[in-house]
Amino acid sequence: MGSIKLLINWIFALSFYVWLLAGIPTLTLTQLDIVTRNGLHVIDGIQWTGPVAPGGENYTFFGDIEHIKRQIESTPGFDPSVFNVINSAIVDKHDPLMKRAGGTYNVECTRSSDPKKGAILTGYLVALKNLQDLHGSCSVTGPVCKRFSCKQDGSLGLCVTRKTPFNIECAEVARIAQILFDTMLRDFTGKVPNKCRILKGDKKSAIYYSGDVHWSLDGKWWFISAWRSSCLLQPWLTIPSPWPQKASDFIINP
Structure with a gap:
């Protein structure tokens, strides 16, 4: 029983x-x-390194641009004028990856009448604006595409296809991303015929954009990407402990 x-x-x-x-x-x-972009796994948030006050020591924070700015502003000794610093004190001018990117670039742009195929331009532009006054270094370690800013459905990412750390000035990321959006805007007004490939619809109905800027450094192994992915789907990012993080506390593995 x-x-x-x-x-x-x-x-x-x-x-x-x-x-x-x-x-x-x-x-x-x-x-x-949603979690892939051009075959790369998408992770939210980059590594940022820079001072919280002009001439101060460097700190390292993680997250998207808004998250990083909150960490900067919450750090003891923060001076708002640091956001007006154009050139980062951490930049090694002898490191070719930290210089202003030279050479040519290739813009790949598509637009569609299907909202699932892209985002509207205003979302991208607001996301870019969050980056424009950010000093310091923006870093990712590939192969990965890391989303550094997002507004509504407009996501912006720094993508690396090699298994290697990649460092670039945040201001330079903004400058290159602006090239992509300028192309989209000129195409939208008809000043650059056929610059953006139309996936679905016509020039009047195709209002959703996505695109990439592949740079000419060493085989185009890194690029800046704009695509549709709802910001609400981003996971919450936690502040690492201990905090704040001093850049000198980090040892970069070869």
Whole structure:
């Protein structure tokens, strides 16, 4: 009798477990697309290094641009005038990756009447504005595409295809991203015919944009990307502990 009762309880437990699994939502292809960009895994947030006051020592923070700015402003000794500093004190002018990017660039741009294929320009422009007054170094370690700013459905990312750390001035990221948006704006007004490939719709209905700027450094292994991905889907980013982080506390692995 006891063994029969145990069997019945086991059957009920198994049925309940199967019912729970059936109720767990599975990721659809559309949801999976959100975490990739040009075949690279998308991670929210970059590594930022720079001073919180002009001439001060460097700190290292992580997150998207707004998250990093909040960390800068919350650090003891913060001076608002640091956001007016154009050139970062951490830049090594002998490091070719930290110089102003030279050479040519290739803009790849598409637009569509399907909102799932791109975002409207205003979202990208607001996301870019958040970056324009950010001093210091923006860093990622590939292969990855890291989203550094987002507004509504307009996501901006710094992407690296090699398995290597990549450092560039945040101001330079903003400058290159501006090239992409200037191309989109000129195309939208008809000043650059056929510059952006139309995926769906016509020039009047195709108002959703996505695109990349591939730079000419060493085989185009890094680029800046603009695509549609809802900002609300970004995970919460936690401030690392201990905080604040001094840049001198970090050891960069070769």
